[in-house]
Amino acid sequence: MPHSSHAPQPIIYTPNNPSYSVVLNSSIHNQRFSSPWTPKPLVIVTPFNASHIQATVYCSEKHGIQIRTRSGGHDYEGLSYVSNVAFAVIDLRNLNLISVDVKRKSAWVQAGATLGELYYRIAEKTANLGFPAGDCHSVGISGQIGGGGYGYLTRKYGLAADNILDAKLINAKGRILNRKTMGEDLFWAIRGGGPASFGIILAWKLRLVPIPPTVAVFDVRRTMEDNATKKFVHQWQHRADKVDEDLTIYITFRTVSSVDKEGNKKIVLEVAPRGTYHGSVDKLLQLMQKEFPELGLQRHECIEKEWVESFLYFNSFRNGESLDYLLNRTSNYNLMSFKAKSDFVKEPIPDDLFKGMLRRLYKEEVGRASIDLFPYGGKMNEILESAIPFPYRFGNLYMIHYFVQWNEEMNITASKKHVKWLKRLYKCMTPYVSKNPRATYFNFRDLDIGMHNNKSCTTSTHGNIAKARIWGMKYFNNNFNRLVSVKTVVDPTNFFTNEQSIPPLRTHKKI
Structure with a gap:
């Protein structure tokens, strides 16, 4: 849960801060992106509330700095904390509150929570409900939902993204939107289409599913x-x-x-x-x-x-370890x-x-x-x-x-x-x-299958649409076309962009 120390916790870390490297490396699970020559963010922001994120969005837009959003840090190509342009990282580790409603079989989960934290908090309330996501406890819930989310319950209940009831998102204008105010097109896009192309997720509302006692x-x-x-x-x-x-x-x-x-x-x-x-x-x-x-x-x-104990088992905790291990945000490998x-x-x-x-x-x-x-x-x-x-x-x-x-x-x-x-x-x-x-x-992101040019803060052109279609069709098939349409409406200046983000259809001025 959020840090409970009485001492005020830093929100902003620059390279001059002695804790900068510790914070940056703490969520890197692929050492391919922790070498000295790996591009580093200009600043790391660890928000404690939505206003901190809104301020970062305003500041980044003003100074032409791109944003990378990180929760668990398991992304295969490091796109949540690596880029070849000037960028800032919003690390959501402090936004990990989870509220489980057993009666309504639902839960609100802040975007910085991990799968282990989610499973632990559900089990605190009931042994009869679960959520169809993955088995690695240190994976960030938001990133997994954002790309689909496959697990041992998927053949019975579908993907994690199939079981989302609502969401809270900060858009390029810094507004906080929910399902009703964002509209069904954007709500469709962020469930499996990569929310980082459209905004910054604050929280997801999950549909919890029935599970047996054992x-x-x-x-x-x-x-x-x-x-x-x-x-x-x-x-x-x-x-x-x-x-x-x-x-x-x-x-x-x-x-x-x-x-x-x-x-x-x-x-x-x-x-x-x-x-x-x-x-x-x-x-x-x-x-x-x-x-x-x-x-x-x-x-x-x-x-x-018990269902929650199975995640200890598949994370190689098989000697009677406490469920508290699920709260460890780092991998045991x-x-x-x-x-x-x-x-x-x-x-x-x-x-x-x-x-x-x-x-x-x-x-x-x-x-x-x-x-x-x-x-x-x-x-x-x-x-x-x-x-x-x-x-x-x-x-x-x-x-x-x-x-x-x-x-x-x-x-x-x-x-x-x-x-x-x-x-x-x-x-x-x-x-x-x-x-x-x-x-x-x-x-299972793979930059080998093509990317649009992201060496500057210019937005995507029709040429970049063609390049993006190479990987976009592989990830999303014909759904890629609808994702481009949604992007064009909700983020026409392409503020939320990365090496494999959904591009808008039309050409616009620089950010």
């Missing part, structure tokens, strides 16, 4: 050397989107070091299915035996948890540099080609690269592509997340090597994933 979870390890595991992966491709919507199974593939029976070290390809079933272990095992008997899931590999890409799959990838994709993991350092699969189906098939900006619904079997991380950020050659590996993998998958457009997930 959920059954598992996180197991197998290897692709096992024929049964290969059959499981094949079956998962064909069935994971069609099974009971109470069951969601993610799969991660990575290479690991192993020792054979003779004591010889070797590298094997690990398969790590992890899942949540909204029911008992008994019912989970029955369902798994019916749908995925090849996995051979055993009772001792499953555990029943070793922070490294990383790069990621994503794809959507409409037809199962043939087994031999799938095997070829996985073989490429051997070309990276052991354990430093992974391929994740996230199943679709269920509620996602029922929501129209145009309901919110996130369009990828019916007809998508699963999403692929390609990921590589490394430590040698100071070694530019090494960094380029890892990124080059990822780009080659992504290129080789072109024939087997979605086409026209080749879809990608906005919350």
Whole structure:
């Protein structure tokens, strides 16, 4: 919750302030953007109320300074705290109040709250309600909603952005708007279309969803050397989107070091299915035996948890740790540099080609690269592509997340090597994933797929519209056109802009 110290807390941090670097780095989860040569903000503002944000908007507009807004800091390309132009960061860490209304099954959440804080505050009030967002506790709730928000409840209730009832936003004129005063077009745009293109979110009103008293979870390890595991992966491709919507199974593939029976070290390809079933272990095992008997899931590999406890489990807190860990705004993983890409799959990838994709993991350092699969189906098939900006619904079997991380950020050659590996993998998958457009997930932001020119504070021209369409269609498909229309109306001077923000349709004077 907001800081409770009696001493007045600073609101503005400039590079001359001894705490500037601490505040800047505290929310950076990708060390690729914490090197000495990474562009830094002219100022960091940590507001305690809306008026602080309004003043920052007025000042930034007056002096031609762009704004970057940060809550959790998990954005893949660092766009909430990095830019090549003169910019200020509004860090919302102090705006993290959460008000849960059990009777109305809703909650108001300030934009600076994390998923862990949200889950903790819901659990304080009830064990029978939850919210369909992600499983990483340190992710900012506002950023995840802004791009869609996928999690273990999505197959049953849709994305986080599908479950928003209202919002409070500060626009380019410094006005505070809610759903009624902003209008349905803008309310549509900010739920999955990237609110940073349209304003600064102050708070979201969430629709909370029913959950059972306990959920059954598992996180197991197998290897692709096992024929049964290969059959499981094949079956998962064909069935994971069609099974009971109470069951969601993610799969991660990575290479690991192993020792054979003779004591010889070797590298094997690990398969790590992890899942949540909204029911008992008994019912989970029955369902798994019916749908995925090849996995051979055993009772001792499953555990029943309260829904909120499952997030401790999936964040590797498995030794009876307190729920207070969910309030920690930092990740419990070793922070490294990383790069990621994503794809959507409409037809199962043939087994031999799938095997070829996985073989490429051997070309990276052991354990430093992974391929994740996230199943679709269920509620996602029922929501129209145009309901919110996130369009990828019916007809998508699963999403692929390609990921590589490394430590040698100071070694530019090494960094380029890892990124080059990822780009080659992504290129080789072109024939087997979605086409026209080749879809990608906005919350897995990827600057490789094009950006409009942002080297000055000039607004977008028709040429920039064409450039933006390259990535805009990949993220939003035909919804991109409506996003441009909304942007043109609500922010025609393009005050809220970044390297992949929605551009307005018409050309205007400089900010």
